[in-house]
Amino acid sequence: MALKDYRTALVTGASSGIGAATVRLLAGRGLAVHAVARRHERLIELKDAGDVTIHTLDLRDRAALYATLGEIEADILVNSAGVGSRFDPFHELDPDNIDATLETNVLGTIHAARAVSPGMVARRRGHIVNIGSIFGLHAIGSSVYGASKGAVHVLSQDLRHDLKGTGIRVTEVSPGRTATEIFATMTDDQAAQTAMAEGFEIITAEDVAEAVVWALDQPWRVNVSLIELTATEQIPGGVGIHPVT
Numbered sequence: 001m002a003l004k005d006y007r008t009a010l011v012t013g014a015s016s017g018i019g020a021a022t023v024r025l026l027a028g029r030g031l032a033v034h035a036v037a038r039r040h041e042r043l044i045e046l047k048d049a050g051d052v053t054i055h056t057l058d059l060r061d062r063a064a065l066y067a068t069l070g071e072i073e074a075d076i077l078v079n080s081a082g083v084g085s086r087f088d089p090f091h092e093l094d095p096d097n098i099d100a101t102l103e104t105n106v107l108g109t110i111h112a113a114r115a116v117s118p119g120m121v122a123r124r125r126g127h128i129v130n131i132g133s134i135f136g137l138h139a140i141g142s143s144v145y146g147a148s149k150g151a152v153h154v155l156s157q158d159l160r161h162d163l164k165g166t167g168i169r170v171t172e173v174s175p176g177r178t179a180t181e182i183f184a185t186m187t188d189d190q191a192a193q194t195a196m197a198e199g200f201e202i203i204t205a206e207d208v209a210e211a212v213v214w215a216l217d218q219p220w221r222v223n224v225s226l227i228e229l230t231a232t233e234q235i236p237g238g239v240g241i242h243p244v245t
């Protein structure tokens with residue numbers, strides 16, 4: 001079962017970055033794509049990509065999540081919605097920001113998978129792709145964000161056990177620093193946001209989306225469990241001459 005055997009995809013975090021790039025690639029491959037995020041005006045821009053249906057939704061609203069996602073017959077779920085935690089030192093973090101990070105990155109991902117998986121099991125056709133992070137695979141130094149992405153890593157591994165025999169494949173794609181709007185969720189300092197994309201050639205949302213589609217496109221006998229991809233000049237955990245993690 002490769003991409004040509006999938007007909008419908010659901011992408012969260014579709015209004016920008018990796019999610020938006022994934023919507024465009026999948027729609028370009030002829031799939032009907034459901035695009036989910038909060039910013040309606042940004043979702044509308046995806047309409048020119050092909051057969052795209054938009055759903056304006058805050059994934060932290062559990063009732064709305066199940067009511068909306070549970071109705072979509074998705075062969076593919078790409079969990080890309082996520083936020084970074086603030087740059088503040090751990091002991092100064094706003095408790096509300098801690099909750100928002102975990103509610104979006106962990107609970108949003110789990111509930112989206114829970115909402116779409118009954119239909120996938122019934123149809124014996126499904127592929128869940130979770131966007132993790134190198135912060136979930138290595139201790140880099142952003143503990144709340146790292147905890148959220150560590151949870152996504154173990155979730156992805158354990159889902160393979162829990163869904164074995166159902167016909168659902170599970171893939172984690174964990175990028176390093178990627179040029180998207182997520183930096184704005186970490187700091188309001190424009191110079192700091194700009195600096196995160198400078199100093200070396202960082203990867204793009206399209207690079208990550210290509211990895212997602214590559215995993216989806218494998219023959220049925222192949223489950224791509226984990227893809228870690230970073231800029232050539234970014235080595236997780238080992239900064240060398242580049243303070244780039």
Ligand SMILES: NC(=O)c1ccc[n+]([C@@H]2O[C@H](COP(=O)([O-])OP(=O)(O)OC[C@H]3O[C@@H](n4cnc5c(N)ncnc54)[C@H](OP(=O)(O)O)[C@@H]3O)[C@@H](O)[C@H]2O)c1
Pocket residue numbers: 012013014015016017018019036037038039040042057058059060079080081082083084104131132133134174175176177178179180181182183205
């Ligand atoms: N950029 C990086 O360096 C990097 C590296 C590793 C992993 N990642 C991961 O990649 C994923 C995509 O992030 P990105 O880099 O593409 O950043 P992005 O451009 O900021 O995209 C994040 C998306 O998540 C959506 N979102 C956030 N909170 C939401 C909520 N409560 N309900 C619904 N949608 C929500 C945002 O849309 P709305 O604001 O419109 O709701 C947006 O579409 C995230 O999981 C992130 O942790 C990013």
